[in-house]
Amino acid sequence: MFRSTPKDPQLDYELVCIDLMVPQNHLLRQIADHIDFSFIIDIVRPFYSDNHGRPSIDPILLFKMMFIGYLYGIRSERQLEQEINLNIGYRWFLGLGLTQKAPDHTTISWNRRTRFKDTTVFQDIFDEIVRLAIAHRMVAGRVLITDSTHIKANANKNKYVMQTVEQTPHEYTLELDKAVDEDRKQLGKKQLERKEEETETKPIKVSTTDPESGYMMRKGKPDGFFYLDHRTVDHKFNIITDVHVTKGNVNDSVVYIERLQHQIEKFGFEASLEAVTVDSGYMTPYICKETLEMEIYPVIGGRRASSTSEGMSKERFLFHAEKNVYICPKGQELSQSTTNRQGYREYTSDPKQCIECPLLFSCTTAKNHTRKIQRHLWEDYKEQVTKNRESVSGKKLYRLRCQTIERSFADAKELHGLRYSQLRGRANVQEKALMTAVAQNIKKIARQLAKHAS
Numbered sequence: 001m002f003r004s005t006p007k008d009p010q011l012d013y014e015l016v017c018i019d020l021m022v023p024q025n026h027l028l029r030q031i032a033d034h035i036d037f038s039f040i041i042d043i044v045r046p047f048y049s050d051n052h053g054r055p056s057i058d059p060i061l062l063f064k065m066m067f068i069g070y071l072y073g074i075r076s077e078r079q080l081e082q083e084i085n086l087n088i089g090y091r092w093f094l095g096l097g098l099t100q101k102a103p104d105h106t107t108i109s110w111n112r113r114t115r116f117k118d119t120t121v122f123q124d125i126f127d128e129i130v131r132l133a134i135a136h137r138m139v140a141g142r143v144l145i146t147d148s149t150h151i152k153a154n155a156n157k158n159k160y161v162m163q164t165v166e167q168t169p170h171e172y173t174l175e176l177d178k179a180v181d182e183d184r185k186q187l188g189k190k191q192l193e194r195k196e197e198e199t200e201t202k203p204i205k206v207s208t209t210d211p212e213s214g215y216m217m218r219k220g221k222p223d224g225f226f227y228l229d230h231r232t233v234d235h236k237f238n239i240i241t242d243v244h245v246t247k248g249n250v251n252d253s254v255v256y257i258e259r260l261q262h263q264i265e266k267f268g269f270e271a272s273l274e275a276v277t278v279d280s281g282y283m284t285p286y287i288c289k290e291t292l293e294m295e296i297y298p299v300i301g302g303r304r305a306s307s308t309s310e311g312m313s314k315e316r317f318l319f320h321a322e323k324n325v326y327i328c329p330k331g332q333e334l335s336q337s338t339t340n341r342q343g344y345r346e347y348t349s350d351p352k353q354c355i356e357c358p359l360l361f362s363c364t365t366a367k368n369h370t371r372k373i374q375r376h377l378w379e380d381y382k383e384q385v386t387k388n389r390e391s392v393s394g395k396k397l398y399r400l401r402c403q404t405i406e407r408s409f410a411d412a413k414e415l416h417g418l419r420y421s422q423l424r425g426r427a428n429v430q431e432k433a434l435m436t437a438v439a440q441n442i443k444k445i446a447r448q449l450a451k452h453a454s
Contacts (some may be wrong), residue, residue: 018098021088025450027071027443028093034449035132035442037064043124047115057103062111063125064094065103070439073417077105112431122434126243127266129441133239134267138448141272143235144263145401147279148252149409150226151245151429152420153213157224160205160215172286176343179377183339192341204249210424214247227421227429230255231408231437232263237444238404240437241267245430252281257290275299277397285343285378288385298385299397312363314373321380326373330357334373344374412436 022029037060044059068090069080084090084102096102116122133139181191205215205225213225226248232241242263244255256278264270273296278287280301291298317326317334326334326347332354334347351369354360364371376382388394412418416436421429 016098018088018092022092026089027446028068028089030446030450031067031442032093034446034453039128040125043121043128044116047119047121057107061094061103062108065108066435067439067442068093070416070435071443073415075417075422077108080108081105118427122431126434126438126441129438129445130239130241130267133237133441133445136445136449138237138445139234139239139241139267140236141234141267141269143275143277143397143400144232144241144260144269144273145235145277145405146230146232146242146256146260146282147401147405147409148228148230148281149413149418150216150221150248151229151418151433152222153207153210153225153227153248153429154421154424155207155209155213155225157207157215159208160225161208162203163206164201164203172290176286176377177341180339180341180343183345183377187336187338189338212247212424212426214249216248227426228252229409229412229418229433230259231405231433232259233404233408235400235404237448238408239441239444240408243430243433243437245426245433247426252278253284253287256282256287260291275397277401279401283382283385285376285382288381289378292381292384297388297393297397299388299394300385301398302386302389311361311365312359312371317373319375326375328359328363328371330359332357334371339377340374343377345377347373347375408440411440416440 040060040063048056048059065080065084068074068084069077072083074080074083081102081104084094084096088098091098091100091102094102130139134141177192184191207213207215207225210225213227215224216226216228217223228246228248228250230242230244230246230252233239234241242259244259246255260276264273275297276291277299278301280303283300283303288298288300312329316329319326320333323333324336328334328349332349334349336345337348339345349364349371354364354369354371357363360369366372389398409418416439418433418436421432423429423432
């Protein structure tokens, strides 16, 4: 029996309400209900003209489009435009009707690369979201946890040139030089000569594709051109409070104190900050000294003692602070002989006593039968930080890392597309890292406020 083909329901006209088609517990609905993005207008106002050119697209709409991309890991702006046109939830969030087209993807690109180039717009938006979290008491400012993760640069690791670059002195060099001179003066040693025009140089690989990236060579990490995202989170709700991108060959410890002070000053953590937690890559005398002098309780991961040609471990020697000597397992005192320009005091043994010692060949391999031990001028600070780490409270604080900063990086890479950068140049990668952090923060804020509202 012949049966007529049923009418295609996709060709029917229906009267619909977009608001009813978005679930009440949808993430974008929670964000729209609890986060007011009107502050964006004030941030971008200096970059728009009221009486020149055609009317511009609403900046809030523009940034909401970008937020959707970062929230849902849509890495292509062209794909983002297509997804918005197809997704009712995205349309609802942007205030678009079913027949309205999303703004062209080139609009986002032009604004990023032209209107907002070399500005602080993205940093300012990030800061405002952090202040919003502070206002809702989601940032305590008591414990800050910092680490870095690598972001693959858009650069072929086999396309590079070798260049000799000048090594930039660390910010604490002058302070350390002064301490070295004072220590040598007490020993009756002359001041070390330093020539300002002399700078250290180092041959490095420079990418011909993205010269601003850095060639990273770390144990357990892939080799190649990368950037580093140095990130800090607050322990209370894992809100990201700082994002700073550097080349992939920059040591974690180099920028730490500067970024910590940046957060303290910007968000007023002076009175609230009690402790900081970082891994062993930050275990330097300078960081220990600075954090303790800031009256902060630093908890820093320990490093395994590296094997040296000296033989017997330094830990088997007892340091006597009042006498300023090291005492070997057989009772000989090693006195300070000098202080080198790297800030290490050198303690040496008496070869006449060492040559008669039964532990000589297990203690040192030096031809003159002398054992030498180095101790940094700021070693006392390191020892205090080691005690912090080994205390009960220190162990509890260090365990927070896997729940906070490591989780934050994992979410950023798996859910929000931070694993690699499509764009080139440090400024573009900084923008990507900031916007990823903004997406993570607004998601946490919205969900937490929605939870309390229900």
